[in-house]
Amino acid sequence: MRKAVIPVLFVFSLSATAQEKKAADTTKTTDIQEVVVTSLGVKRQARALTYSSQQIGGxxxxxxxxxxxxxxxxxxxxxxxxxxxNGVGSSVRVLMRGNKSASSSQPLYVIDGIPIINSVGKSAEASQYSTMPDAGDVLSSINPDDIESINFLKGASASALYGSIGGNGVILITTKKGKVGKSSISYNTSFTVDQAYSLPKQQHSYLSYDPAAGQAPGVSNESWGAKGTSKDHLKDFLQNGTTWVNSLSFQSGTEKSTNYFSIGNTTNKGIVPSSYFDQYNVSFRNSSKYLNDKLTLDANFIGSIQNSINRQTPGVSFSPLVGLYWLPRGVDFDQYNNSNYYYIDKSRLLPGQNWWAIGPDGKFNGNPATQNPYWVLNRNKVTVNNKNTYSAVSLAYQINPWLSARVRGNYSWNITDSQRGVSAYSDPILITSNGENGRFLQNKYENSSTYGDVLLVGSPKLSEDISLDFTVGGSINTSRNTVTEIDNAYLAAPNLFTVSNLQWNVDRSVGDGFHNINYSTKKQIQSIFASASLGYKNMFFVDMTFRNDWDSTLAYTGTSGYDYESVGANAVLSSIFKLPEAISFWKIRGSYATVGLGLPANLTTAMIPYNSVYGYNVDAGQIIKPKYSLVTDPAFKELFVRPELNKTFEAGTELRLFKNRLSFDITYYNSNASNQLLALNIASNLGGLPSGSYYINAGKIQNTGFEASLSYKIFDSEKFGWTANLNGSANKNKIVELFPSRFNGLENQLLALTGGGVYTKLKLGGSFGDIYGIKFLRDGQGRILVDTDGKPMADKQIGYLGNPNPKFMLGFNNSFNIGKLGISFLIDGKFGGQVLSLTEKANDMLGVSQNSASARDAGGVAIPNAVYAPGTPNAGAAYTGLTDAKAYYKTVGANQEGAGIDEAYIYSATTVRLRQASITYTFDINSSVLKNATVGIVGTNLFFFYKKAPFDPEQVSGNTPGGVGVDSFGIPITRSIGLSLKANF
Incomplete structure (x- = not known):
């Protein structure tokens, strides 16, 4: 039985700002009189907020x-x-206040008050047999130099006005505008060298063969041979990567109109040869006033193009590192290097793979999961091309001093096209039995979103003591998605990886190698909403919000729209009571809210395929039905699909002392996310429901925690300033409910999470993302059972191994200025949690890990707290001997899922690292051309103060709910050190 962990979520933010730093430049809780951007882009006074929010400057x-x-x-x-x-073009998974949904827990992103789509298509999974890479995300295409600030609305009270799209919190991005005054130009550049860091520990002291027995290298795909030395080819293979980020911006403005324009480029050469990422950005924003400044027009455009080669693909199939990790010790990799990785097969005049595991007959005679790394990169190459655009227009008319009307709209569009060509003579498993000419894979996703809203925003003063801020409006949000997924091993001409070269009219009854999906979806959400904030003498505030959403996904279910509400209150105690002079400000607050997470498009209706050049012929009226059915019988009304619902209560206080030099903020929250969308296969009549595959709503995920913030101006002068920020958090997550109560007997059933392979699960009473796998077989006293030879035995039932999410997170950020010299560093810590390494598991089994060499040097492996299993001659007796290293690691290790003993490869996820550091110096030039310039030395991921796992626990296989905590032959993280320059003209 696992011990319950009392959740404590502390958020500390020590903040002392040097005079030359703008207020927006440091992470902070909002200032007393500060006006902040809130939901729907509406600005409000910070002291009136009834929830916590945190902002970070550009x-x-x-x-x-x-x-x-x-x-x-x-x-x-x-x-x-x-x-x-990891690797070039990597994407980011953001989580606020814990995992809330089995579908997705990533927040909503809003640019200048208008929601956008961030997904670009299917993400990679934590599987050993993934075929396509993670394709990135839309947010990565935004130039950070264009961002003015980011505000994090972590709770339901803060995001309630977004209804069924705000269930996981909201990240508000405010972009830069032009400034009134003289035109200016800014150029920013940063160049870093990226070095592979935290590699798996490999052994080079034992060979794959025994020279004394007359054996030669390559006779075995394992390295359990004689003592001897071999070359570390992995270090020779990996290269120093580089990252070069450039940005040029121009701004100008008058009292009537301002303009901001920027272009940017990011070039990233990876640590793996032939891996590359290139991005171009452009943005433009104009704000103009008309009709005696009563009408304001704000127009914005952001566009980007991303091209990448050989992004990370998890697993063994298409990882270039697997062939090096598993290279039999003693085999000379130099004879298979970049100039020797292929030969020309004279019989077909095609490139053939040159590799130790391939015999003269061209057949694999070693481990079929490994290929020449250079062959993987050049002949199994994968390309990902992304295009993103975002355009928005806003019209605001000031009707009178306290009332304005706003009309806003945006259109966001992205397309991602991932293609992989697998050449003939590749691993037969990868090109299938019919792939003698090769294999072609393509994932192509086109997403668009059209959003429009109308707002009436007012702030009348009802009396000298009573104020009112309100917003009333409605919106329409329409999204369209087009999906093409191709996997075809029937190429007419060999190694020609084009759609036109694929054969579709073939007899597939005798083999495999064919997969084709084409469909499009459309979804629309129509909403009305309102908010009101009443204030009394600027010391009492009451907030109320309401939103009603009509979701087209539910159009044919007979279900009406859904309501989302919030209510909150705060009291500024420092304005109510006469407090000691040391207390500058004191506020208490509390709120309750409901917010949702909508359903996927076409969940309740058929998807319409489209005719295309991809060979998918659609007959008139043909449809693609959802894989799962809906429950429509009124007797099972509680199983009808509906949006997920998150109910959250939070309460907190904010205290500032010593003329605002010291501040403290603490928040408690409790959220319960119910109506989880689950896909269930019911084999037999269960709870009265006929057998079949169903979408149902069930389950409840609870997150509870505390947030606190401590802020202090330590030194603040032109000659010396010190800013210190300490951020920390802890969260307790629990699966309170999972299956409907009428489904008796499923209390111990495991539900797989998307993207987690066979490892990450949901279970009643557990926590989100729990890792399950094969455990050591133990007796009633918890002792490991071994066989006669001392080899540990495996439990036939998979069991709980750990949870990857940290119990506590801590960030300590410091910035110093000594005149024009600036020094900053950030220490980041994640405490608690467990992760699983499939990489280490396979390396151990093949005898290529340092663990396997150390065990041989020690004479074997000691198994603590072990006894002989029943049925052995010494049943029940303590096992105190050493188990043969090869026997042990071939038992617990494995290079395939469902084998070995996973428990042996669970590691602590705790890490403490120097996340980033910089030293800069500013030159005030003030010439007719150049105003000032700042040069610096910068670094990220510089080193770990503490880490036990053989990989970075922060790395994930993809942005999926289950992609966290399992290392499946991923690209190692990098340590980056370089130079930066900022020049203002």
Missing amino acids: DELTEVKTPNFLNSISGKVSNVQINRT
């Missing part, structure tokens, strides 16, 4: 640049968990 994102600016958030904002894929 300079915090660009101080040390990364290819995806969301990586720069980690450790700087409380209770925001950042996970990422």
Whole structure:
């Protein structure tokens, strides 16, 4: 039985700002008189808010640049968990206040008050047999130099006005506008060298063969041979990567009109040869006033193009590193290098793969899961091309001093096209039995969203003591998606990877290698909403919001729209009572809200395929029905599909002392996300429901925690300033309900999470993302059972191994200025949790890991707290001997799912690292051309103070609910050090 962990979520933010830093440049809880951007882009006074929010300035994102600016958030904002894929073009998974949904827990992103889509298609999974890479995300295409600030609305009270799209919290991005005054130009550049860091520990002291027995290298695909030395080819294979980020912006403005324009480029050469990412950005924003300044027009455009080669694909199938990890020790990799990885087969005049595991007959005679790394990169190459555009227009008319009307709209569009060509002579498993000419895979996703709303925003003063702020409006949000997925091993001409070269009219009854999906979906949400905030003497405030959504997904279910509400209140105690002079400000607050998460498009209706050049012939009236059915019998009304619902209560207080030099903020929250959308296969009559496959709503996921913030101006002068930020968080997650109560007997049933392979599950009473796998077989006293040879035995039933989510997160950010010299560093810690390494598991089995060599040096493996199993001659007796290293690791290790003993490869997820650091110096030039310039030395992921796992626990296989906590031959993280320059003209 697992011990319950009392959740404590502490958020500390020590903040001391040097005079030269703008207020928006540091992460902070909002100032007393500050006006902040809230839901729907409406500005409100910070002291009136009845919920917690946290803001980060644009300079915090660009101080040390990364290819995806969301990586720069980690450790700087409380209770925001950042996970990422590795390698070029990596995407980021953002989580606020814990996992809430089995569908997706990622937040809604809003640019200048208008929601956007962030998904680009299917994400990679934590499987050993993935075929396509993670394709990135839309947010990575935004130039961080264009961002003015980001506000994090983590709770339901803050995001309730977004209804069924705001259930996981909201991230509000405010982009830069032009400034009134003289035109100016800014140029920012950053160049870093990226070095592979935290590689699996490999052994080079034992060979794959025994020279004394007359054996030669390559006789075995395992490295359990004689003592001897071999070359570390992995270090020779990996290269130093580079990241170069450039941005040029121009701004101008008058009292009537301002303009902002920027272009940017990011080039990232990966640590793996032939891996590359290139991105171009452009943005433009104009704000103009008309009709005696009563009418304001705000127009914005953001566009980007991303091209990448050989993004990370999890698993063994298409990882270039597997062939090096598993290279039999003693085999000379130099004879298979980039200039020797192929030969020309004279019989077909095609490139053939040159590799130790391929015999003279061209057949694999070694481990079929490994290929020449250079062959994988050049002859199994994968390309991902993304295009993104976002355009928005807003009209605001000031009707009178306290009332304005606004009409806004945006159109966002993205298309991602991922293609992989698998050449003939590749691993037969990868090209299937019919792939003698190769194999072609393509994932193509086109997404668009059209959003429009009308708002009436007012702030009348009802009396000298009573104020009112209100918003009333409605919106329409329409999204369209077109999906093409192709996997075809029937190429007419060999190694020609085009759609026109694919054969569709073939007899597939005698083999495999064919997969084709084409369909499109459409969804619309129509909404009305309202909010009101009543204030009394600027010391009491009451907030209320209401939203009603009509979702087209439910159009044919007979279900009406759904309501979402919130209510909150606060009291400014420092204005109510006469407090000691040391207390500058004191506020208490509390709120309750319901917010939702809508259903996928066409969940309740058929999808319409489309005719295309991809060979999918659609007859008139042909449809693609959903894989799962809906429950429509009124007797099972509680199983009818409906949006997920998150009910949250939060309460907190904010205290500032010593003329606002010291501030403290603490929040408690409790959220319950119910109506989880589940896909169930019911084999027999269960709870009265006929057998079949169904979509149902059931389950409840609870998150409970505390948030706190401590802020203190330590030193603040022109000669010396010190800013210190301490952010921390902890969260308890529990699966309170899972299956409907009428489904008796499913209390111990496991439900797989999307993207988690066979490992991450949901179970009643457990926590989101629990890792399950094969455990050691133990007796009633918890002792490991071994056989006669001392080999540990495996439990036939999979069991709980751990949970990857941290119990506590901590970030300590410091910035110093000594005159014009600036120094900053960020220490980031994640405490608690467990992760699973499939990489280490396979490396151990093949005898290529350092663990396997150390065990041989020690004479074997000691198994603590072990006894002989029943049925052995010494049944019940303590086992105190050493188990042969090869026997042990071939028992617990494995290079396939469902084998070995996973429990042996569970590691602590706790890490403490120097996340980033920089040293800068500003030159005030003030010439007729150049105003000032700042040069600096920057670095990210510099080193770990503490880490036990053989990989970085923050790395994920993809942005899926179950993709966290399982390492499946991913690209190692990088340590980056370089130079930066910022020049203002």
